[in-house]
Structures are given as structure tokens and as C-alpha cells.
Amino acid sequence: MSTTDGDSETSKGGGKNDASAPPPRQLTARGRDRRKKLLDFATQRFSENGFHPTSVSDIVDGIGVGKGVFYWYFPSKDDLLLEILRESLLDLRRSQRAQMKVYDDPLRQLEEGIRASLQWSASHPDVLRLVMFAWTEEPFAKSLRRGRRIMIQDTAKLVSAAMEDGLIKPGDATMLSTAIRGVTDELGRQYAVGDNPLSAEVLDNAVRFCLYGVTG
Amino acid sequence: MSTTDGDSETSKGGGKNDASAPPPRQLTARGRDRRKKLLDFATQRFSENGFHPTSVSDIVDGIGVGKGVFYWYFPSKDDLLLEILRESLLDLRRSQRAQMKVYDDPLRQLEEGIRASLQWSASHPDVLRLVMFAWTEEPFAKSLRRGRRIMIQDTAKLVSAAMEDGLIKPGDATMLSTAIRGVTDELGRQYAVGDNPLSAEVLDNAVRFCLYGVTG
DNA sequence: GAACGGCTTGACCGCCCGGTCAAGTAGTGG
DNA sequence: CCACTACTTGACCGGGCGGTCAAGCCGTTC
Numbered sequence: 001m002s003t004t005d006g007d008s009e010t011s012k013g014g015g016k017n018d019a020s021a022p023p024p025r026q027l028t029a030r031g032r033d034r035r036k037k038l039l040d041f042a043t044q045r046f047s048e049n050g051f052h053p054t055s056v057s058d059i060v061d062g063i064g065v066g067k068g069v070f071y072w073y074f075p076s077k078d079d080l081l082l083e084i085l086r087e088s089l090l091d092l093r094r095s096q097r098a099q100m101k102v103y104d105d106p107l108r109q110l111e112e113g114i115r116a117s118l119q120w121s122a123s124h125p126d127v128l129r130l131v132m133f134a135w136t137e138e139p140f141a142k143s144l145r146r147g148r149r150i151m152i153q154d155t156a157k158l159v160s161a162a163m164e165d166g167l168i169k170p171g172d173a174t175m176l177s178t179a180i181r182g183v184t185d186e187l188g189r190q191y192a193v194g195d196n197p198l199s200a201e202v203l204d205n206a207v208r209f210c211l212y213g214v215t216g
Numbered sequence: 217m218s219t220t221d222g223d224s225e226t227s228k229g230g231g232k233n234d235a236s237a238p239p240p241r242q243l244t245a246r247g248r249d250r251r252k253k254l255l256d257f258a259t260q261r262f263s264e265n266g267f268h269p270t271s272v273s274d275i276v277d278g279i280g281v282g283k284g285v286f287y288w289y290f291p292s293k294d295d296l297l298l299e300i301l302r303e304s305l306l307d308l309r310r311s312q313r314a315q316m317k318v319y320d321d322p323l324r325q326l327e328e329g330i331r332a333s334l335q336w337s338a339s340h341p342d343v344l345r346l347v348m349f350a351w352t353e354e355p356f357a358k359s360l361r362r363g364r365r366i367m368i369q370d371t372a373k374l375v376s377a378a379m380e381d382g383l384i385k386p387g388d389a390t391m392l393s394t395a396i397r398g399v400t401d402e403l404g405r406q407y408a409v410g411d412n413p414l415s416a417e418v419l420d421n422a423v424r425f426c427l428y429g430v431t432g
Numbered sequence: 433g434a435a436c437g438g439c440t441t442g443a444c445c446g447c448c449c450g451g452t453c454a455a456g457t458a459g460t461g462g
Numbered sequence: 463c464c465a466c467t468a469c470t471t472g473a474c475c476g477g478g479c480g481g482t483c484a485a486g487c488c489g490t491t492c
Contacts (some may be wrong), residue, residue: 051352066440241468243468319485
């Protein structure tokens with residue numbers, strides 16, 4: 001496994017932990033459900049209509065609730081998007097972990113991580129489209145940069161392990177991981193914009209490409 | 217040359233030509249200047265602040281003119297963006313044509329076209345960032361799809377010519393052109409988001425990659 | 433059944449946005 | 463100097479947006 005278990009994102013950061021953060025709400029089962037509905041519906045609408053053109057009223061009307069509901073679960077519209085981004089990252093990493101944990105060989109884990117990444121992208125085109133938007137506005141881009149750093153670190157740990165095991169010739173693990181991220185990222189974008197489904201063939205080629213690039 | 221001269225974009229389309237279009241204004245030299253200033257300033261602000269967060273007032277205040285000026289030159293804020301997209305495409309294609317016209321060999325022209333494309337991208341990161349946004353909202357995306365089609369056709373003409381000359385083995389010219397477009401597009405995006413300048417080395421590799429992919 | 437806290441409602445608010453327009457000013461051709 | 467048109471101004475407008483809040487509902491707990 002690449003990180004400590006659970007959903008921790010950073011074991012240690014710079015100085016303080018999260019700066020602000022009003023006490024996170026205590027939700028009942030019903031509450032968590034509503035929240036999820038909001039998240040999902042918003043993701044869909046944002047991705048098909050654009051973030052700014054979609055108003056908070058559109059969202060609450062869409063699922064047939066009052067406006068106050070929105071602001072019970074999220075402090076602001078921007079925060080909702082940030083939350084979508086955050087949870088998507090969590091979910092993607094969770095998929096990777098689940099798919100990797102079957103193996104011990106770090107190179108094999110690397111492969112499964114790449115596969116999981118591509119598969120996740122293929123099944124979440126709406127999120128990917130939203131991410132494309134998010135790169136174009138600073139507060140969101142900031143969150144994405146952080147996510148990218150985290151994922152590259154995840155990968156780098158694997159690459160380093162493989163180097164220590166002599167499976168990959170020694171080198172700059174971070175650089176290699178960045179390259180892999182570049183490939184999966186771009187492939188992922190294809191699913192966001194294009195209309196081709198994920199064929200096993202494409203998947204295999206992408207994996208081979210990355211692995212070949214890493215092992216030399 | 218790949219197309220008839222000048223800035224024509226389509227020699228013939230479907231049924232009618234442009235549907236609407238209020239009589240395009242007759243501008244004096246001073247007018248063309250102002251228009252250009254608006255276009256340039258807006259491009260910059262849109263790309264660094266985001267399209268929606270940048271208001272028309274921001275733009276006119278930024279260059280120190282009244283709001284009416286904006287609406288003298290552009291029918292709406294959306295149209296301004298569409299115009300930026302349109303003119304960028306025109307400019308890119310102009311660069312390509314200029315750089316290609318020195319050669320007769322279609323394969324060499326293809327190479328120069330790719331080079332020109334990459335160079336143009338490297339020197340217009342702000343436009344590329346705007347384009348990233350534009351893909352996320354339908355009316356703008358529509359314009360981008362049209363632009364892509366045009367550029368792929370440009371390339372396909374060259375590829376076909378090269379096939380006829382026996383420089384490339386016969387095949388689906390459009391598909392190959394689409395692949396090339398994929399490469400230049402993604403490379404371009406690096407300049408929009410990343411911070412690395414365009415090295416001659418990267419340029420050469422990209423060109424070699426495309427050409428190699430095409431000639432087999 | 434009272435009391436409590438999670439949850440919901442929707443009228444309401446202030447702001448600012450895109451867009452308009454009546455009134456000019458500046459350049460230019462006769 | 464006039465007339466004409468290209469251009470400029472900025473107060474103004476209607477509307478929709480993100481966000482608030484007093485009030486009420488509902489399920490649990492004791």
C-alpha cells in the first residue's frame with residue numbers, strides 16, 4: 001500500500017494544518033444521503049452546463065428542495081465544487097488502493113494503479129470535464145495542483161520501492177511519476193471530451209507505454 | 217499552400233452561409249486599434265482571472281474607456297470570446313501557411329506546419345488557457361470543434377498529397393491528421409499550464425514523433 | 433409530551449452583472 | 463464652416479445571482 005490506510009491525505013504538512021474550517025456538521029443517515037444527492041446532481045449539471053451558468057437555484061430546484069438545504073450542507077457554491085474535487089480525488093485513490101492491494105510486487109502495483117486510474121477516468125467523464133474547468137480558475141486550480149502533488153507522491157513511492165528492489169534502474173522517481181501522471185491525465189481527458197469507450201486494448205497500450213518508459 | 221489564400225475559412229458549407237450577423241462595422245484605423253486593444257486585454261484578463269469572474273466593466277476600466285466602447289465593437293461578452301477564439305485560429309493558420317510556403321515537398325510542409333503550431337502555442341499560453349475554459353461550455357466548445365475540423369482538414373490535405381507522391385504509404389489521411397492534432401494539442405496544453413519554455417529539443421522530438429507515426 | 437437538534441422552507445436582500453442609450457466629441461471630406 | 467459619421471461617455475436599468483434567516487417540521491430521547 002502506498003499510504004497509511006484510510007483517507008488521510010497528508011501525514012504532515014508545512015506549519016499549521018487546515019487554516020480555517022467551521023466545525024464540520026454532524027450528519028444523520030438521511031443527511032448524508034441528501035448531501036450525496038446534491039454532490040452528484042451538481043456534478044452532472046456543472047459538467048453539462050458549466051459551473052457559472054448553473055445557479056444554486058438550478059441545483060436545488062433540480063432535486064426539488066428549498067435553497068436553505070444547499071447552505072445547510074455547503075458553505076458556498078465554490079466550496080461545493082472544491083468538495084466535488086476533493087471527494088473525487090479520494091475516490092480515485094481509494095479505487096487504486098483497492099486494486100493494488102492484491103499484489104506485493106511494486107511494479108505490479110504500479111501497473112494496477114495506472115489501470116485503476118484509467119478505469120476511474122473512463123467511468124467519471126463528468127468529473128473530468130469539471131476538472132478541465134477547474135484548471136481555469138485559480139482557487140480551484142490550487143486544489144488541483146495539490147491533488148496532483150499527492151498522486152505523484154503516491155506513484156513515486158511505488159517507483160522508489162521498485163528501484164530498491166532492482167526492478168527499475170535507479171533514477172529520479174518523482175520525474176518518472178510525473179511522466180506517468182501526464183499520460184494517464186491526458187488519456188483521461190479523452191474520455192471527458194471524446195466519445196470512445198475504454199477498450200481493453202487502449203488500456204493495455206497505455207499501461208505498456210508507461211511501464212516501458214519507466215523500466216527502460 | 218493548403219487552402220486558397222487569404223483568410224477564407226470555408227469555401228463552401230452546408231445550405232446558407234452565416235445565418236445571422238448584423239452588418240459588420242466599418243472601422244477606421246483608430247477603431248481597429250481600439251478593437252485590438254480590447255481583444256488583447258480581455259484575452260489576458262480572461263486567462264488569468266477566468267471568463268465569468270471578469271466583468272465587462274473590469275475590461276473597460278482596465279483600458280480606461282467607457283462601457284459603451286465595448287458594445288460599439290462587440291455585440292456581447294460571449295461574442296468577444298468567440299471572436300478571440302476565431303481570430304486565434306486565423307492567426308495560427310496564418311503562421312502555418314507562412315512557415316510552410318517556403319517548401320514544396322508535402323512532407324516537409326507537414327513538418328513545418330507542426331512546428332509552426334507548437335511555436336504558436338508556446339507563444340500564446342494565455343489563449344490556450346482560455347481555450348481550455350472554452351471546451352467546458354457548449355457555445356464555445358461548438359466553435360472549437362469547428363476549428364479543430366478545419367485544422368484537421370488542412371493537415372489531411374498535406375497527408376493526402378504526401379500519399380499521392382508515395383512519401384507516405386496509403387491509408388486514412390483524416391485519421392492520421394487527427395492523431396497529429398492530438399499530439400500538438402496536448403503539447404500545446406503543456407505551455408498553457410506548465411512553466412517550461414519551448415526547447416528546440418522538445419520541438420524536434422514532437423515533430424519526429426508525428427512524422428514517424430505517419431510514415432511508419 | 434416536552435424538549436432538543438437535525439433538517440427544511442422560501443421570501444427576502446443587496447449586489448453587481450450584462451447590456452442600453454441619449455447625449456456628446458473628434459476627425460474628415462466637401 | 464458645415465455636415466456627417468465614427469466613436470465615446472457614463473448614468474441607468476432589469477434581472478438574476480449567491481447568500482441569509484426566522485420560522486417550522488420531524489424523529490429521538492427521556
